[in-house]
Amino acid sequence: MIAIDHVSQIFQTSSRKDHLALSDISLIVEDGAFVSILGPSGCGKSTLLYIVGGFVNPSQGAARMKGKPITGPGPDRGPVFQEFALFPWKTVLGNVMYGPRQQGVKTAEAEAQSRVLIEMVGLKGFEDFYPKELSGGMKQRVALARTLAYHPEVLLMDEPFGALDAHTRTRLQNDLLNIWERDRKTVLFVTHSVDEAVFLSDKVVMMTRSPGRIREIIDIDLPRPRRRTELLLDSRYQKYVVDIERMFDDGGEAELPR
Amino acid sequence: MISGSSLVARAAPLLACLGLLAIWQVGSLAMNNESVPTALEALRAVPSIMGDKESLINILASLRRMAIGFGIAVLLSIPLGLLMGRNRFVASFFNPLLMVTYPVPKAALMPIIMLWIGVGDLSKTLVIFLGVSLPVIYHSFEGAKAVEEKMLWSGAAMGMSAAERMVRIVLPAALPEILTGCRTGLVLALITMVTSEMIARQSGAGNILFNALDMGQYDTVFAMIIVIGAMGICFDALFEMLRARLVRWSEPQFDMPLSFS
Numbered sequence: 221m222i223a224i225d226h227v228s229q230i231f232q233t234s235s236r237k238d239h240l241a242l243s244d245i246s247l248i249v250e251d252g253a254f255v256s257i258l259g260p261s262g263c264g265k266s267t268l269l270y271i272v273g274g275f276v277n278p279s280q281g282a283a284r285m286k287g288k289p290i291t292g293p294g295p296d297r298g299p300v301f302q303e304f305a306l307f308p309w310k311t312v313l314g315n316v317m318y319g320p321r322q323q324g325v326k327t328a329e330a331e332a333q334s335r336v337l338i339e340m341v342g343l344k345g346f347e348d349f350y351p352k353e354l355s356g357g358m359k360q361r362v363a364l365a366r367t368l369a370y371h372p373e374v375l376l377m378d379e380p381f382g383a384l385d386a387h388t389r390t391r392l393q394n395d396l397l398n399i400w401e402r403d404r405k406t407v408l409f410v411t412h413s414v415d416e417a418v419f420l421s422d423k424v425v426m427m428t429r430s431p432g433r434i435r436e437i438i439d440i441d442l443p444r445p446r447r448r449t450e451l452l453l454d455s456r457y458q459k460y461v462v463d464i465e466r467m468f469d470d471g472g473e474a475e476l477p478r
Numbered sequence: 479m480i481s482g483s484s485l486v487a488r489a490a491p492l493l494a495c496l497g498l499l500a501i502w503q504v505g506s507l508a509m510n511n512e513s514v515p516t517a518l519e520a521l522r523a524v525p526s527i528m529g530d531k532e533s534l535i536n537i538l539a540s541l542r543r544m545a546i547g548f549g550i551a552v553l554l555s556i557p558l559g560l561l562m563g564r565n566r567f568v569a570s571f572f573n574p575l576l577m578v579t580y581p582v583p584k585a586a587l588m589p590i591i592m593l594w595i596g597v598g599d600l601s602k603t604l605v606i607f608l609g610v611s612l613p614v615i616y617h618s619f620e621g622a623k624a625v626e627e628k629m630l631w632s633g634a635a636m637g638m639s640a641a642e643r644m645v646r647i648v649l650p651a652a653l654p655e656i657l658t659g660c661r662t663g664l665v666l667a668l669i670t671m672v673t674s675e676m677i678a679r680q681s682g683a684g685n686i687l688f689n690a691l692d693m694g695q696y697d698t699v700f701a702m703i704i705v706i707g708a709m710g711i712c713f714d715a716l717f718e719m720l721r722a723r724l725v726r727w728s729e730p731q732f733d734m735p736l737s738f739s
Contacts, residue, residue, distance in 0.1 A: 227739055275631045295636035305628035309650045309727045319636040350727045 222249040222272060222374065222406070227265050227281035231395060240431040243401050245281070247425060249374075249408060249436065254400065256409045256417035259427030259462070266378050268432070272408060273299050273376050285374070293370050295323065298372030302379040304323045304359040306351040312338060312362050313347040319370030330369075337365040340399060351437035364396070374406040381416070395449055414468075418442075418460045419451060426467065436467060495580050511626070521724025523701035533686055534660040537705070540682035544601055547606025555614035555663075556656055559650055561623020576615060584609040584666075585673035597678040602671070608614045609670035610663035621652030654725045664717055668710050 229242040239300055249255050255263045258349075272283050283290045285297065306315050313387040316337055320330035341361040351359055360380055367375065376446040381389040393416060400407065411417050413424040419439055424430045426436040440460055442451065451457040502517040515523075527533045575693040584605050591601045625648050633643045649656075674685025683706060692700035722729070 273631070274636065275634070293631060295635060295637045297635065299628075299631060299635050301628045301632070303626065303628050305626055305632045307629065307632075307647070309651070309653070322636040322638060352727065366632075367635075372635075461680075 221249075221251055221286060222408070223284045223287075224248075224268070224272065225282050225284065226284060227271060227278045229264060229271065229276070230279040236274070242271075242278075243431040243433050245432070245434055247437075249406060251373075252404045252408045253422045254404075254409065254420055254421045255425060256411055256421040257427060258411055258414065258417040259423045259432060260429050260468075261412055262430050263427045264430060264432030265412075265427055269299075269376050269378050269408060269410050272374075273297055275299075295319070295370050296372055297374045298367035298370065298374055299376045299378065300360070300363050300367050300380045302382045303364045304351070304356075306359055306362055306366070307356070308351045310435070311350055312343060314361055315351070316365045316369050319366060323370055334369055335367055338362075342363045342395060355388075356384050357392060360384065360392060361395075364399075369398075372403055372405070374408065377407060378411045379410050379412070382411070389416075390448065396420070397446060413460050414464050418457060418464065419446065421447065424460075424464065426464065439466065444465050480485040493735050498627045503524045513696050517699055519697045519703060520700035523683045523697040527686065527698065527701055527705060530580055536681050536686055537683045539599075540684070541709075543603045543604055543682070544667050548664065549611050551607045551610035551663065552614055552656070552660055553665075555611045555659075556618050556649075559615040559618020559656070559659075560622040560644060560652065560725065562619045563647060564644065564653070569619070572615075576612060577669060579608075580612050580616070583673075585677060587676050587686075588677040592678055595722070602674040602682070605674045606667050606670045613662040613666060614656070617662070618652060618656045621655025621659075621662045622648050624655070625651045634739050657721045657725060659718055661721065665710065666711055668706070668713065672706060681704075 221417065224245055224247040225336065227245045227383065228240070231241050233239050248268050257268060258448045259265045271278050272285075272290065274290045280357060286344060290297075310318065311329065313334055315328075316334035317330045319343060319429060320333060325333070335347065338344060341364055343361055343365070345380075346358065349364065354362065364380070384392065397420060407420075409417075409420060421440050424438045424440060425434055426438065427433065428435045437471065438460070442454070442457060498519075499517040506516040509734050560569075560571065562572055587608065588601070588605055591604055595601045595604070610720045629651060630647055633647045638646065671682070672684040672687070676681035676688050679685050679688060683702065686704075687699055687702040690696075690702065
């Protein structure tokens with residue numbers, strides 16, 4: 221369980237003014253839940269994820285993982301970034317093996333596990349490719365496998381499909397859900413796309429425009445496993461999407477978060 | 479199958495050298511000046527230098543100093559540059575020092591260094607060391623500064639300590655930039671090697687050159703210039719081969735990335 225407790229974040233802008241990025245956020249993420257943080261760009265949703273990751277220290281408040289305060293990054297929380305952040309000097313296999321090797325897993329064993337993961341994310345045959353030789357979607361698949369390889373309890377996904385074209389994005393959303401169905405890790409997923417949030421999540425946390433506050437938490441009560449083609453025709457799915465888009469519309473404080 | 483145009487591209491460096499020699503030959507014949515030997519005369523003097531035991535000892539002594547100065551400079555400069563790139567305090571401490579010393583021609587320090595530690599190997603090696611250090615520090619600094627924050631975060635999430643991230647993420651990620659600095663450093667090492675011997679005449683390739691100049695042996699002077707130039711080309715080519723091997727992952731290999739999600 222992740223508990224975010226009255227977290228606020230203040231940044232200094234380049235003109236030395238204080239900028240309130242997050243204001244008094246409290247949120248509980250249950251084990252095994254797929255929770256999306258949805259908000260317009262600049263609302264501080266990524267910052268919130270970085271605080272849970274331990275990459276950024278909150279100005280006020282605290283985040284806890286299983287009751288213990290988060291003081292820094294750790295292998296229990298695995299990030300996947302929009303920028304992929306792969307190690308360009310390592311091959312696909314080398315990237316995926318990196319975490320397990322770091323954890324002290326023997327080379328042969330790490331390699332065997334990594335090959336399984338690479339196949340799971342659909343990159344069998346690309347083990348010896350370097351990141352520069354891959355498309356954006358393939359890079360994000362490698363990044364996901366690299367993070368899964370060290371068995372984090374929580375996946376922290378920071379707009380992971382934000383840099384991809386619509387078609388690739390859809391494929392990766394489907395594949396992510398399929399992979400997630402296997403072990404249902406806790407996922408904290410930052411996005412600005414309403415359909416992505418509704419399609420993937422058990423719970424959607426809507427944030428306001430800067431300074432980011434939690435505006436509404438919506439439980440998405442749709443059956444799993446979810447199939448995109450079925451959901452698109454499902455009136456409940458459509459209603460969630462329309463309701464959330466309306467809420468962003470009439471709030472006056474945020475544009476349609478697209 | 480080698481196409482005609484790629485054959486031309488491969489032969490281009492050779493053609494450039496031959497062209498330069500041809501212009502030299504024609505120019506020197508036209509000038510008809512004793513201090514400008516023809517290209518052929520200079521080339522003819524090359525084997526006599528390379529065949530002379532004393533000259534060879536001199537050249538090898540030069541190369542040894544160059545190798546030591548270059549090696550130590552690289553070993554110390556890379557860690558310093560990387561630290562500067564990742565730590566604001568270290569950067570703000572060393573940056574002004576670098577900015578002050580960078581534009582100073584290192585060989586110009588030679589007379590002072592000679593006063594302090596004599597005209598021997600140590601002072602010349604020190605000057606080479608100084609000449610190589612700055613570009614290597616500078617490029618390591620820039621390379622380390624440019625390392626993507628999220629890459630370091632990814633490493634931290636795997637449980638890597640700050641020191642491990644420095645060695646296993648910052649160093650390889652900055653390697654292309656570091657090697658660019660080393661390549662500049664290698665050329666500067668050769669330049670400072672010769673100029674240091676111009677000022678502290680005792681042994682070395684520069685010594686042969688400037689002694690010959692004093693004695694009016696202009697064919698030897700130009701032959702030595704050819705020898706030094708050839709060494710430069712060889713070192714650079716060898717280093718480039720090494721560099722290309724080490725950072726193959728960073729060079730564009732395909733015109734287009736594979737397209738499939």
